[in-house]
Amino acid sequence: MPRQGAAGAVRGLLGMGALAGGLVALILLPVACTVGIGARDSAQWMQQEPEDLSLLASPQRSKILAADGSTLATFYYQNRVEVRLDQIAPVARRAVLAIEDARFYQHGALDSQGTLRALVSNLNSGEVTQGGSGITQQYVKNLRLEQADTKRERQEALALTPARKIQELRYAVAIEKRFPKDEILRRYLNIAYFGDGAYGIEAAARRYFSTSAARLTLAEAATLAGITRNPEGYNPRLHPGAARDRRDVVLDRMGELGWAAAAEIAEAKNEPVRLDVTETPNGCTSSKAPFFCDYVQREILNSPVFGKTAKERERLLKQGGLTIRTTLDPKTQKAAQRAVDRHVPPKNSAGKAAAEVLIQPGTGRIRGMVVDRRLGPDSERGKTWINFAADASHGSSIGMQAGSTFKAFTLAAALEDGTPFGSRLLAPSRFIPTGYSNCDGDPVNATTPLRNSADGEGGRTFSLVTGTAHSVNTYFLALQREVGLCETVRMAEKLGMRQASGKALEQYPSFTLGFNTVSPLRLAAAYAAFAARGEYCKPIAITSITHTSGRRLPVPGADCEQVMRKGTADAVNHVMRSVLSSGTGRGLSIGRHAAGKTGTVDNFSAAWFAGYTPDLAAAVWVGDPRGGYRYPMTNLCMDGRCYGSVFGATIPGPIWQDSMIGALSGREAHRFHRPPTFYFSKGSGEDLVGLPDVRGLKLSAAVARLRAAGFQVGVGGEVESKEYPKGTVAEMSPGPGARLEPGTYVTLRPSSGEPEPEEPEPDPPSPEPSDPAAPHD
Template sequence: MASRSRTKSAPPARWKTVLKWLFGLGLGAALLGLLALVIAVYTARASLPSFDELKSSPNGQMIRVHAADGTVIVSLGPSYGEWIRYRDIPPVMRDAMIAVEDRRFRSHIGVDPIGVARGIQVSLERKRRVAGVSTITQQLARNVFLSSSRSYGRKVREGILALALERKFTKDQILELYLNKAYFGGGAYGIDAASRRFFAHAATSLSTSEAAIIAGLVKAPSNYSPTADADAAVERGRVVLRLMQQQGVPAAMGVDEADVQAVKLAPEPLRNSVRYFTDWALPQLEMLIDETVEPIDVWTTLDLSMQRAADEAIRANAPSGAQGALVALDRGGEVRAMVGGKDYVSSIYNRATQATRQPGSAFKLFVYLAALEAGHKPDDQVVDEPVTIEGWSPRNSSRRFSGSIDLRTAFAYSLNTIAAKLGLEVGFSTVADMARRFGITTPINTHPSMVLGTSDVRLLDMTRAFASISQKGVAVTPYGITRVTANNQVIYNHEVDTSRVLVAPYVAAGITDLLQTAVNTGSANAAQIGRPTAGKTGTTTSNKDGWFLGFSSGLTTGVWMGRDDARTVPGLQGGTAPARAFASFMRRAVASRPVEQFETEVTLPEWQLEPDEESYYGEPDNGVFVDADGNPVEQVPEQPRAAEQEEPREQDEAPPPDDEPQLDQEFIDRVTGRTPPRVTVSPIRQPPGVRDFGRTPPERPLARDQDVRPNQ
């Protein structure tokens, strides 16, 4: 019996041995694991950056774009506000974040075992993974050092880094880092960026309700961000407020949930015309600076007051159904204003830099430049007569020929025949080379009809050409970025190059004479701004495009108007809406600049006509349709739609009188007061509004300011 009893008691003894062995093994493994954890934590601690290094290493690159006066006009990429030190962070903000994200923050060692256990329990009950068990320290470790991938390996590294952070930094330092680096949605990193983004003020003046809303964004910034769902953000703020009150946060006790509901959120910034400029300028950074991940500040040439004036000028003057664009260049090529369309939100297509359209007689700038460089002078006599060039016979819109006239008069009346003869004389390839010399980057054909502006061009290029004339023939290169800084260090600085001379000063002076004459005649009065101004209009076939380009007081502005589908715009001519937009913008843009006289004498034809209609009583330059070879094509002009049939005439489009004068040299001399008229039995009848100055003796010509509005 005794031996049987001993046999029965043996197994329990063996189980005790096994259990003791397993316990010892587990304890040893735990000690080894603890030792490994301690080694890992202190190894991680040794490799952690210093507090100052962590402060200066934002996540991702931010680009802040400044206007000429330093105002931030666009922020791209993640947005960072001012770094707020712990003692300057409102206590209610600190309490709100701890209440909603980590109520035991002050007591745990970086990882909260109670929170982890609760998370595991909830996940088992709901049979799915539950987020939200990470402490503030763990979130900081993930935000700064790890990716957002959800894996157990990443969770282990997160825990080790959290323990290391707690060993290296104080609780206050950890909370300061977290509040300045956490993502709050809407591109805002840190409480200051979030406060400025959502409430339009610094985080140092956050109210309890605002702090509750910001604290509530961390859980799901994409869902709760006011930029995504303002109501959801406010509702989440009310939840945070209740948590603060449950945990006894003093600042939350006297606050009602209705106070959170009453918080005023900052309005969403409008995507205005400034974006046309930034969309053009910022891609140039790839060529200007080396690749960097540091936040950078881009300082630009944009003048916000001029930009507003340009935007308003285009919106107010572009015809219904048509688009408009404007570019303004300063002396050194600084882009002071750029409008690529009526509304950036509805169309981001930049018509100032991307669209290519026919310039009409504005292109004659290059024809006359080539002629002046070849030796012609504004007073040179030329003969307006029928001409045929390679089967192409240009005609003046008046359908008449003037005989012997000077270049100034031909330019003022924009006679197509004279432009064609000049092109033939100097060579059409020479005209094309002149255009390329002055910055035209689009292809230019060399068919005879090219003198009438049949090659497509960009508004920015044409404005650049006129700007180079305003600088007496010195090349002007448009630019929008003046300097780029990173960490307050200049990494790029623009230098203006004034070494390239395109034409001799006398050539620039001659063309300025012609351009100033054009602005001061006829319905081009719409472009006058009360100070010396030079410029040229352009109108294309069937009124599809209207241009005005000119300069005054060191500022050059180009305006284009037309439809994107290139259909007719009734009443659109260079001297109407584009000229009015030019004047509306320029009056405001140069108001604070001193009046500058041109270094050339202006000779005004007294016959007040808009030179680009064309000659007098005329139509657009390209009234003759031409094929790809420059030969005339008989074509019926596009008819306006029924709704456009009754489009009223513009005020400066009065129909010609029944008795049209013959445009010959006698008439030109008489209306310009250059020679006395011949004595005839039946004098030529003058059109309305034109005085006969032929009786003025040549030695005492009529003063210009008697019939032409003087430039103040």
């Protein structure tokens, strides 16, 4: 642009009375062709509000809260905490105005004095080389930068061109019309970047000084005010010397304006830059409930309720200033984490892992979710990104075979069908799975025999109670055939069971033995339905979400539904209490009504325990992330503790026990309901029989009598006996009168006759006569 044209532009500006007209004359002439307007219409155009003016709230960090209101995690692209103007110390407001725009309350969209000074230089060079922007214009620049979605938009928002300046000025005029000065200042102080990842003065106060904007001192306020001109160069953490020099410039300017007393300024300038840096966590890795936090995060990122695209949902989470209130109970979470880490330490020498989920019956609320690892890269020992507690959609886990915990669904199907506790079925040692059909009516038989595992037994009849207590595989295969495979599958599905991949459960005869790969979350929710008397609730982690604007967002509901008769659930609870009292889980009682089921997967590749009270249900998995069949839990030694073969009651059971005791301590204990009377129509199902006393009977007669009473009999070695003649029973184990289940194995030992008489021992020699003269004590 010719120098003569520049001088004319300045003269034109000085001749205009209206600030907006002067502004256009000052800047528009060199770029009028670019923006497509004439100088004659410039003033009117400048006064019109831009159509694309968007004054959306500044991006805010979101936070996840536990049920008690404590913070679990924060999420943000920009670490910002929006505050009111009265929450910012007056000295901080004065410091920023002093160095950025001392005449802010006296001028309009432009400070003509400052702009004239800068633009004479800009017009002479043909480009914007000097700043003259006031607070309003700086707010506009920051606003446009934050609203830029693409790299090109961000470059345009920062470009040193007259065209950008024109757009900023138009925005500034519109904003000055729309808001009072205090509101503009508030918005600027909340949007400005103060370096080191701190956006807005509140986040900056917390970041550098571990205080709030309301409590900033003069020295601290001046330090922050000096940063915004060059956030990296004046970062007091990285460049304390430059930051101090810049602080002193701000203090001197405050003194020139009379906005701070000379003595206060001198004292502040004598202070070194004292920092008390606070790290603001971002994401779940530093959360005290990392895998639950990750579950909540995925709940939002995966659901179209929170945005049509993944990008929109992520933006909402990291910019929307959401307050996400969750179901997590810190006491329950702490108890579970302590239990899991105690029994399966995060960096254990065997490479095993454990996961547990705890759910409140009747609500679906997830009260705790733990993994023994820490959330992080798998390349670091003791860390993983995979949430073994949840499905693939909420944690990338492909699930784990559930083992005998699935027998509960066969039990529930049988009881829903009206099967009494005392109904008995033969549990053979080997079971050939024939006579099964899936829900499509197709036969799904096999010829390979299925056997009992080491935590069960077979070869006799069992009732619902005893078959469940001892977790007898062949008994449940027979029961499933009686009830129907499809009925068992449908019962599991009504209780929310699906594969962790999201696919439907596969239907084969070994369904009841738990070959499907599932998550602890779904299993805990299913068992919670038993505790809730047959009311199944989808597991939920979020109770409410509030946007920074105050708008409430929809959240997934538990959709509770009665999926079985209350009496059926009461009967399930009655039967599965026997697991803890006399079955595979004995020794795992927690001092209140509780029920549960052990689960041991083929070849000891994994182990489970799922159990519940009327107030809390939990499912625990223990296994090897590298592959359970490749790394089975046999002859397992882990951090100095060794086990033979790991069953459901070996490690998962104690984890469950410790978790439940810790979570429920100090809380009222409730009792299960008594099941309907008709379930006792064939007896209690326990079938305890007094063991007849067959001692003194001939061996053949004793064996016949015990077999007639329903017991199995074995004969051990002979024992000597004075009381019982040779060939008769001298000893029996268990002892006579013991109350046992039918089919219990009794060992008899016959008498070999009286023992040989013992030869008398010779008398000891007489002592030598004592010397009467010897001294006495």
